[in-house]
Amino acid sequence: MTLLRIEHLSKSFDGVQAVDDVSFSLKAGELLALIGPNGAGKSTCFNMINGQLKPGAGSIELDGQRITGKRPRDIWRLGVGRTFQIAATFNSMTVLENVQMALLSHERRVFSLFSRIASWREDEAMALLDLVGMAGHAQRSCAVLAYGDVKRVELAVALANRPKLLLMDEPTAGMAPEERNALMALTARLAKERNIGVLFTEHSMDVVFEYADTLIVLARGKLIAQGDADAIRNDSRVREVYLGTGASFSPHAALNDGAAR
Known part of the structure; x- marks a missing residue:
């Protein structure tokens, strides 16, 4: 079942086309990696979704x-959870209070005194x-927590709204290899068990190729390739963008080449 459908998405800033006519879809229970070099348009896509x-x-x-x-808070309440490239938690609160606040937000509950939520939805x-x-x-x-923690x-905060869709912007950035694999293995298990669609960006290709069911590749705002790990590994345009300088890459040429296939 198609959970997320993106059609002809575009966004420009001061004449620069950050995202240019991008279309893709994501199924419930699927992990879809959105990859590309810096400046490819990945975060802009996330921020529009x-x-x-x-x-x-x-x-x-x-x-x-x-x-x-729609506004972010309305999208959150429709069942879209998100984690950020730079982890976003309230440092002045305990770990438990951070998750309780997310539960409060999802249920549109407001308390005049913070102390009143001490035991609210604690279980x-x-x-x-x-x-x-x-x-x-x-x-x-x-x-006082380590960054991996x-x-x-x-992630617990992002799960507080019982999401249908989980957006994860570089979820393993700043983590050690063992921590990266543990977090992504957990995410993959939750996606399958809870039928959550996961769209994630990631610069660690070992994580991408290990855990993504499908990959889409952006370069200069254009979608240049889409497929499973083997298809992406063997795509000449992807190798040029990642392994070469990318200086000869033309979004229009890539689009026409893709249409001809």
Whole structure:
């Protein structure tokens, strides 16, 4: 079943085309890696899907519902979780409180005094922390955690709205190899068990080729290749972009070459 459908998505900044007529789809339970060199348009795509940027053109559908241009908080409540390239948690709060705040946001609950949430949905928050291996750190401040542990807390926060779609922007950035594999193995297991579609960007190609079901490659805002790991490894345009200088890459030539295939 198609969960996310992107059609002819475009965005420019001061005349520079950051994303140029990009279309792809993602199925429930699938891990889809969006890769490309720096400046390819990956984060811009993410920010349009998440509602932080309004597309210049194109459409975004989640589970058959058009979400193009909706506010981030409305998209969150429709079942889109997100983690960020630089982990986003509240350092002044405990690990448990971070997850409780996410649960509050999802249910649109507001408390006038923070102390009133001390035990609110604690069991559910602890279950999410246990899921990501952080239950033993529940009462610690996020400010004192190792970076890999902060990434796990951020994943628990992203799961608080019971997402249909999980957007992960460089989820393993700054992590050691063992931590990277543990986090992505957990994400892959949750995607299959909970039928969550996962769209992620990643610069570690070992992570991408190990865990992605499908890969799409952007270069200068254009989608230049799409397929499984073997297809992407053997694509001459992808090798040029990643292994060469990319100086000879022409988005229009790549588009015409792709259409001719």
